[in-house]
Amino acid sequence: MILLYQESRYSRINVSTIYDKYEAVIGLEIHAQLQTKSKAYSSDKNEYGSAPNTNVSVVSLGHPGTLPMMNKESIRFAVKMGVACGSDITQDMIFARKNYFYADLPKGYQITQDKTPICTGGSVLIKDANENDKIINITRIHLEEDAGKSIHDLDPYNTLIDLNRAGVPLIEIVSEPELKNSQEAYNYLTEVRKLVRYLDICDGNMEEGSMRCDANVSVMLKGSTVFGERTEVKNMNSIRNVQKAIDYEIKRQIEVIEAGGEIKMETMNFDAVTGTTSSMRSKEEAHDYRYFPEPDLQPLQVTQEYVDKVKEQMPPLPKELFDKYTQELSLSAYDAGVLTETKEIALYFEEVIKHTKHYKAASNWVTVNIKSHLNDKAIEIEDFNVPATKIAEVISLIDEGIISNSVASQKVFPLLIDQLDKTAKQIAEENNWIQDSNEDAIAGFVKQAIAKYPEKVAEYKAGKKGLMGLFMGEVMKLSQGKADPKAASKALAKELNN
Numbered sequence: 001m002i003l004l005y006q007e008s009r010y011s012r013i014n015v016s017t018i019y020d021k022y023e024a025v026i027g028l029e030i031h032a033q034l035q036t037k038s039k040a041y042s043s044d045k046n047e048y049g050s051a052p053n054t055n056v057s058v059v060s061l062g063h064p065g066t067l068p069m070m071n072k073e074s075i076r077f078a079v080k081m082g083v084a085c086g087s088d089i090t091q092d093m094i095f096a097r098k099n100y101f102y103a104d105l106p107k108g109y110q111i112t113q114d115k116t117p118i119c120t121g122g123s124v125l126i127k128d129a130n131e132n133d134k135i136i137n138i139t140r141i142h143l144e145e146d147a148g149k150s151i152h153d154l155d156p157y158n159t160l161i162d163l164n165r166a167g168v169p170l171i172e173i174v175s176e177p178e179l180k181n182s183q184e185a186y187n188y189l190t191e192v193r194k195l196v197r198y199l200d201i202c203d204g205n206m207e208e209g210s211m212r213c214d215a216n217v218s219v220m221l222k223g224s225t226v227f228g229e230r231t232e233v234k235n236m237n238s239i240r241n242v243q244k245a246i247d248y249e250i251k252r253q254i255e256v257i258e259a260g261g262e263i264k265m266e267t268m269n270f271d272a273v274t275g276t277t278s279s280m281r282s283k284e285e286a287h288d289y290r291y292f293p294e295p296d297l298q299p300l301q302v303t304q305e306y307v308d309k310v311k312e313q314m315p316p317l318p319k320e321l322f323d324k325y326t327q328e329l330s331l332s333a334y335d336a337g338v339l340t341e342t343k344e345i346a347l348y349f350e351e352v353i354k355h356t357k358h359y360k361a362a363s364n365w366v367t368v369n370i371k372s373h374l375n376d377k378a379i380e381i382e383d384f385n386v387p388a389t390k391i392a393e394v395i396s397l398i399d400e401g402i403i404s405n406s407v408a409s410q411k412v413f414p415l416l417i418d419q420l421d422k423t424a425k426q427i428a429e430e431n432n433w434i435q436d437s438n439e440d441a442i443a444g445f446v447k448q449a450i451a452k453y454p455e456k457v458a459e460y461k462a463g464k465k466g467l468m469g470l471f472m473g474e475v476m477k478l479s480q481g482k483a484d485p486k487a488a489s490k491a492l493a494k495e496l497n498n
């Protein structure tokens, strides 16, 4: 029976039908490191990339007699996330000790929250695999501290330990088991990462481990209401790998069940090189953490007043901006999606539309011209030095017929980047790019264009209206790109239809 599993892995036979009998259930636990200046319970620096074991005081090391002290900023960050997800913020909470022994946890316990997480409920809006809206409910968000980092691949004989990470504040965001496939998991993670970045509470960098995800995966026969046993997959260092790990795990579980086996509650390790999962530890080996209230930290109270203050100071969120762009500015969902992909792009666009009411043009400039410039130069919008006011100026120059769209994007825009001290109008004037809407000049170009192609004129008159493009091209060429296209096409039509 085990053959089935072997064969399908090498795709020798088509067994795809067995997969169609099942549906998957997925719940994610996301750990996000909070980018506070200091650690969760001490004044040690919270900084990625410092020399190993330099951001460690006796508190991080858990020396006897030391006492933790709550970092207020980490509370504020967690509340921000809760508010953004529409969660209930817990008013009275305590912290808990989660006890386990591991070399990168010198204290022998982690200070976390057990029965009283700081946020409960709330949701994240995602797209499902068919691009329809879907709400994913949040079970809870709790505060805790990170452990140190064990490094297994630098020394051939020893595991090295860097305790800089020990005590770094985290929030853990636990979703309800409502994700149905790896695409939804991918979209959910992307959305959560966008959110923590907009909120400025975590950099969302999965490669560096500042955002991590454990995927709980189970399968059941289609239409069943009883969930199957789940496994928990760890160690994916990108959103794409979370998706791969889930796909592999779903397939593996179905094959085990189809071969007459049983899924046991296990923690699985994902191997990015082979794209496979393997057992790390089973439930029998699971820890009994012996949670108890942390005696060294006082109960914490978050008042409604405090929550209201955090609400007042909330930055714009991607969902709000998306709705504003599609509903108030009448932009397409696609454009709004590109504009809100990162907070920095959205904020730049917000600046542009402070100075122009031509929203569609503003969107095009940001999503097309500016974005392709950023791509070409491999830079971020933060490094783009042209002020938003100048982009708005270019838009109005086009709208007023002073420069043409193509001159603006192909000629003026590159110089705007290189000649930061000049306005768009100055650049256009100095280079003699101001568009000609002088009727006499245009009429002259029209006459020349028509005189150049007598046979084409006859064809046009015989009904080949598509030739208009040829004449327009000639007029633009004769005017060195400066003829106002609207005026030129009007004059051409008039002349040709004569």
Ligand code: ADP
Binding pocket: 025, 026, 027, 028, 029, 174, 175, 176, 177, 178, 216, 217, 218, 227, 228, 229, 230, 232
């Ligand atoms: P644990 O500490 O055991 O990991 P948590 O409550 O922290 O438990 O997380 C459980 C996660 O597993 C949640 O994200 C939840 O949605 C998910 N989950 C629970 N049951 C299932 C299931 N049968 N299949 C898939 N995911 C599940």
Ligand code: MG
Binding pocket: 029, 214, 232
């Ligand atoms: Mg878990």
